[in-house]
Amino acid sequence: MRSDVKSELIRIVGAQRATDRPEDRVAYSYDAYTREHLPDIVLFPLTTREVSAVMKTAFRESVPVTARGSATNLAGEAVPLRGGIVLALSRMDRILSIDAENFRAVVQPGVINHDFQTAVGRLGLLYPPDPSSWMVCSMGGNVCTNAGGPKTVKYGVTRDYLIGLTVVLANGEVLDVRETHFRNGSGYNLTHLFCGSEGTLGIITEITVRLVAKPKATRTLRADFPNLEDSGKAVADIIGSGIVPSALELLDDVVISAVEADAHLGLPPDVEGILLVEVDGEPESLDPQVNRIENVLTANHAVRVIAAKDDAEAQSLWTARRAAFSVMSRLRPTVVMEDATVPVSNLPAMIRKVRESANRHGVRIGVVAHAGDGNLHPLVVFDKRDEEEVERVQRATEEIYREALALGGTLSGEHGIGISKAGLLTLQLDPVAMAVTRAIKQGLDPKGILNPGKFI
Numbered sequence: 052m053r054s055d056v057k058s059e060l061i062r063i064v065g066a067q068r069a070t071d072r073p074e075d076r077v078a079y080s081y082d083a084y085t086r087e088h089l090p091d092i093v094l095f096p097l098t099t100r101e102v103s104a105v106m107k108t109a110f111r112e113s114v115p116v117t118a119r120g121s122a123t124n125l126a127g128e129a130v131p132l133r134g135g136i137v138l139a140l141s142r143m144d145r146i147l148s149i150d151a152e153n154f155r156a157v158v159q160p161g162v163i164n165h166d167f168q169t170a171v172g173r174l175g176l177l178y179p180p181d182p183s184s185w186m187v188c189s190m191g192g193n194v195c196t197n198a199g200g201p202k203t204v205k206y207g208v209t210r211d212y213l214i215g216l217t218v219v220l221a222n223g224e225v226l227d228v229r230e231t232h233f234r235n236g237s238g239y240n241l242t243h244l245f246c247g248s249e250g251t252l253g254i255i256t257e258i259t260v261r262l263v264a265k266p267k268a269t270r271t272l273r274a275d276f277p278n279l280e281d282s283g284k285a286v287a288d289i290i291g292s293g294i295v296p297s298a299l300e301l302l303d304d305v306v307i308s309a310v311e312a313d314a315h316l317g318l319p320p321d322v323e324g325i326l327l328v329e330v331d332g333e334p335e336s337l338d339p340q341v342n343r344i345e346n347v348l349t350a351n352h353a354v355r356v357i358a359a360k361d362d363a364e365a366q367s368l369w370t371a372r373r374a375a376f377s378v379m380s381r382l383r384p385t386v387v388m389e390d391a392t393v394p395v396s397n398l399p400a401m402i403r404k405v406r407e408s409a410n411r412h413g414v415r416i417g418v419v420a421h422a423g424d425g426n427l428h429p430l431v432v433f434d435k436r437d438e439e440e441v442e443r444v445q446r447a448t449e450e451i452y453r454e455a456l457a458l459g460g461t462l463s464g465e466h467g468i469g470i471s472k473a474g475l476l477t478l479q480l481d482p483v484a485m486a487v488t489r490a491i492k493q494g495l496d497p498k499g500i501l502n503p504g505k506f507i
C-alpha cells in the first residue's frame with residue numbers, strides 16, 4: 052500500500068486506532084481456519100462516518116478491505132487474502148437500545164453475542180441465535196455468516212431475527228435499511244441480502260434485531276447410545292414425531308473421550324454417542340414433552356436417559372458440548388470444524404459416511420452436531436505442516452461434502468463458504484445461481500475490493 056494512502060487512512064481513524072506494526076499485522080492475518088495472509092494496515096473505526104471515509108479512500112485507490120469481528124469463523128472468511136486493510140469492528144461494541152415493549156434492539160457490530168444475550172435476558176427477553184462460540188463471537192460476524200446454534204432447531208438462525216441494518220457500501224455510501232415496522236412489503240429484502248454475505252457486499256455498522264419472550268422453564272436430558280447411528284435415528288424420530296426441542300445436540304465417542312480427558316465431567320466411557328436434548332416453555336408443558344422424548348430415546352436403544360437435576364447440572368452438560376472444539380484442538384496441532392448439513396432423516400446415513408471417509412483415508416474425525424436440524428460438524432484433527440496428511444484430510448472432507456449434497460444437503464449449515472469451500476460452491480449452486488451471485492457482487496462491489504478471494 053502506498054505510504055500516502057496509509058497516512059490518509061491513519062488520519063481518518065486517528066493514530067491510536069490504526070496499526071501497521073509487524074506483530075499486529077500477524078495477529079490480524081488469520082482466523083479460526085488454517086490460512087493466513089498479512090494485511091498492510093489494521094484500522095479500528097468507532098463510527099459509521101469513519102467506516103464510510105475509510106471505504107471512500109479504499110474505493111478510490113482500489114485497496115482490498117476485509118471486515119473482521121472476533122475472527123472465530125471456521126472457513127477463512129476474515130483472512131485478508133489480498134492484503135490491504137483489515138477493518139476491525141471490535142470497538143464498535145455498544146448496545147444502542149433495547150425496546151422491551153416492541154421486542155427489538157439495536158446494536159453495533161462489535162457487541163459480543165453473550166453480552167447481548169445477558170443484557171436482554173435481564174429484561175425477560177431472549178435473542179435466540181446462540182452460536183457455541185457465543186462468549187467471543189460478534190453480532191456483526193453472526194449477521195455476515197448467518198450464524199446458528201443449539202437453539203436453531205426451534206427458533207431459527209440469525210436471519211430470522213434480523214429486521215434492519217446500516218451498511219457502508221464499497222464506495223463509502225451509507226445504506227440504511229433499518230425497518231421501522233415488523234411488516235414491510237416494499238421492494239427487495241435488502242437486509243437479508245447482506246446476511247451471510249461474509250463481508251463481500253458491504254460493511255455492517257448497525258444491526259436491528261427482533262427479540263422474543265424468554266421461556267419460563269427449561270429441562271435438559273442426556274441420552275447415552277452404544278451405537279452412534281442409533282442416536283442419529285433417535286434424532287430423526289424425535290423431529291419426525293412433531294416434538295420441537297429447543298436444542299438437540301450430538302457428540303460422538305471421539306469427542307466424548309476428548310472432553311472427558313480434559314474436563315472430567317463424568318461422561319460415560321462406554322458409548323458411541325450422546326444426545327443432549329433441551330425443551331423449554333411454560334413449566335406445566337414440559338413433563339409431557341420430556342416423557343415423549345424419553346420414549347423415543349429408549350425405543351432407539353439408549354442405554355441411559357438422565358435428566359439434569361438442576362440448572363448447574365444442565366450447564367455442565369452444555370459445557371461438554373461447547374468445549375468440543377477446544378478439547379479436540381489439544382489432540383493435534385490443527386483442528387478444522389466442518390459443516391455438512393443434511394435433511395434430518397438422512398442424519399444416520401451421513402454419520403455413517405463420515406466414519407467411512409475417516410477410516411478410508413486414515414484421518415481422525417470426531418463429530419458434534421446441531422443434530423435437530425441435520426447440521427453435522429465433523430471435527431478433523433491433523434497437522435497442517437504434514438503435506439501428505441493434509442492431502443488425506445482434503446480427500447476425506449471433499450468426500451464428506453459430496454455425500455452431504457448427494458443426501459439432499461448443503462455445504463454449510465452455518466459457517467459459510469469463505470476460503471475453505473470456495474472450490475466446492477459450484478457443486479451446490481448451478482450456473483444460473485452462480486451468475487446471479489456474481490451479478491449481485493458486481494453490482495455492489497464493482498472494483499472487487501470487499502473481502503476478495505472469498506466464496507465467489
Ligand SMILES: Cc1cc2nc3c(=O)[nH]c(=O)nc-3n(C[C@H](O)[C@H](O)[C@H](O)COP(=O)(O)OP(=O)(O)OC[C@H]3O[C@@H](n4cnc5c(N)ncnc54)[C@H](O)[C@@H]3O)c2cc1C
Pocket residue numbers: 082083117118119120121122123124125128129140160181182183184187188189190191192193194195196197198199200201248249250251253254255256376377465466502
Ligand atoms: C468453538 C467454535 C464454535 C462455533 N460454533 C458455532 C455455532 O454453533 N454456530 C455458528 O453459526 N458458528 C459457530 N462458529 C463459527 C463462528 O463463531 C461464527 O461464524 C460467528 O458468527 C463468527 O463471528 P465473528 O465475530 O468471529 O466473525 P468473523 O470471524 O470476524 O467474521 C466472519 C465473517 O463476517 C465478516 N464480518 C464480520 N463483521 C462484519 C461487519 N461488521 N461487516 C461486514 N462483514 C463483517 C468477515 O469479513 C467474515 O467474512 C464457531 C466457531 C468456533 C471457533
